Amino acid sequence: MKHINIAIIGSGLIGRLLALYLKRAGFVVNLYDKNDKRGTGSAARAAAGLLTPFSESLIAEPEIVSMGLVGLALWPKILASLNGFTFFQQQGSLIVSHEQDKTEQQRFVKNLDKHYPHSALTQLNRCQLSVLEPELARRFSAALYLPSEGQIGNRKLLSALSQQLEQEHINWHLGAKIDQVKAQQFCQHGEIKTADLVIDCRGTGAIGELSHLRAVRGELFQLFAPEVNITRPVRLIHPRYNLYIAPKPNHHYVVGATEIESNDTSEMTVRSALELLSAAYSVHSGFSEAQILEQVSACRPAFSDNKPRINCQTGLIQINGLYRHGFLLAPVVLAHTLWAVHRQINSKNAQQFKPNEYFTGLINECD
Numbered sequence: 056m057k058h059i060n061i062a063i064i065g066s067g068l069i070g071r072l073l074a075l076y077l078k079r080a081g082f083v084v085n086l087y088d089k090n091d092k093r094g095t096g097s098a099a100r101a102a103a104g105l106l107t108p109f110s111e112s113l114i115a116e117p118e119i120v121s122m123g124l125v126g127l128a129l130w131p132k133i134l135a136s137l138n139g140f141t142f143f144q145q146q147g148s149l150i151v152s153h154e155q156d157k158t159e160q161q162r163f164v165k166n167l168d169k170h171y172p173h174s175a176l177t178q179l180n181r182c183q184l185s186v187l188e189p190e191l192a193r194r195f196s197a198a199l200y201l202p203s204e205g206q207i208g209n210r211k212l213l214s215a216l217s218q219q220l221e222q223e224h225i226n227w228h229l230g231a232k233i234d235q236v237k238a239q240q241f242c243q244h245g246e247i248k249t250a251d252l253v254i255d256c257r258g259t260g261a262i263g264e265l266s267h268l269r270a271v272r273g274e275l276f277q278l279f280a281p282e283v284n285i286t287r288p289v290r291l292i293h294p295r296y297n298l299y300i301a302p303k304p305n306h307h308y309v310v311g312a313t314e315i316e317s318n319d320t321s322e323m324t325v326r327s328a329l330e331l332l333s334a335a336y337s338v339h340s341g342f343s344e345a346q347i348l349e350q351v352s353a354c355r356p357a358f359s360d361n362k363p364r365i366n367c368q369t370g371l372i373q374i375n376g377l378y379r380h381g382f383l384l385a386p387v388v389l390a391h392t393l394w395a396v397h398r399q400i401n402s403k404n405a406q407q408f409k410p411n412e413y414f415t416g417l418i419n420e421c422d
């Protein structure tokens with residue numbers, strides 16, 4: 056197996072994870088990305104890092120919630136195998152709404168109770184909220200608490216993976232734009248290169264080559280808010296947009312994110328900025344004194360059904376459509392892809408790599 060050559064195209068979230076695990080499994084791995092090791096241009100670098108499957112049920116299909124729960128449970132094991140520091144916490148998340156939007160919140164509670172009775176959703180009064188997040192209790196008299204939800208430091212994870220790829224001597228070709236990814240071959244600067252297996256992890260970079268793949272624009276702010284002390288992800292239920300606030304260490308907050316059907320990655324619009332920042336201010340007035348460190352606009356890769364897909368054919372695996380749940384679903388997608396690779400290359404022993412929790416429909420056989 057040592058001489059089986061695998062080329063992974065795209066070193067955003069999925070490409071990095073796969074490169075590491077396939078190298079550890081004994082394959083010869085070459086990883087290519089058109090950008091740099093920081094993940095510039097990837098959705099992974101832009102993201103907020105929320106791991107909130109039940110909160111996402113507001114807009115996500117039940118399969119995403121189920122996969123997300125498994126993904127959330129698998130992250131600690133993946134992180135334990137990395138040497139670099141990664142921010143991960145699972146202290147639950149909160150959902151709040153203003154008085155005029157209580158009906159939306161009640162609809163959410165009804166839906167969660169009906170479809171996900173195991174969510175352990177708790178309705179908190181002001182006093183209970185003040186124990187978890189005292190500063191939120193000043194403005195909200197009630198909140199919903201989802202105790203199993205979490206978050207991950209996406210940029211810290213990319214950096215830890217980058218260090219790990221170097222420590223484990225993975226051949227990482229940066230500044231390498233790849234076109235025309237096909238079974239067992241790909242094209243770089245007009246030159247055709249070959250590998251036993253090519254794995255396409257280009258995210259939105261595969262639009263035009265993968266049918267029904269589209270881009271969904273998202274915008275968010277990175278803020279430094281010394282006057283805000285919130286420790287858990289908070290979502291604001293609102294009839295027009297879903298605001299979330301993802302706290303990071305040292306008073307850093309991600310405030311996001313818009314959802315726009317567009318492949319435009321140009322600067323944030325004034326409208327989005329007004330909506331995001333005024334909604335954040337309506338959750339906590341301390342955001343008025345925050346410093347804007349960065350405004351981020353990027354695109355999420357999504358298929359028409361907003362579900363991820365692992366397309367498998369001999370010599371080519373295409374992983375895409377992680378949409379707004381890439382971090383949440385990455386461990387599940389990783390486990391299923393490792394199995395798909397072993398089935399192609401090491402078919403006799405493949406069964407032992409089948410994920411314990413297997414999701415039908417994630418792998419799409421294309422041969």
Ligand SMILES: Cc1cc2nc3c(=O)[nH]c(=O)nc-3n(C[C@H](O)[C@H](O)[C@H](O)COP(=O)(O)OP(=O)(O)OC[C@H]3O[C@@H](n4cnc5c(N)ncnc54)[C@H](O)[C@@H]3O)c2cc1C
Nearest residue numbers: 065067068069089098099104105233258260273381382383
């Ligand atoms: C604003 C925003 C907020 C988000 N928030 C969350 C969140 O809170 N929780 C969550 O779970 N998910 C979130 N996501 C989604 C998550 O970031 C994505 O689902 C995930 O990053 C997709 O991973 P990927 O590896 O498929 O693609 P990417 O991370 O986009 O990586 C693709 C890589 O391919 C490279 N590439 C592209 N084309 C080429 C080419 N031709 N040649 C070589 N390399 C190429 C790119 O440079 C990039 O590094 C968010 C996304 C956005 C945009």
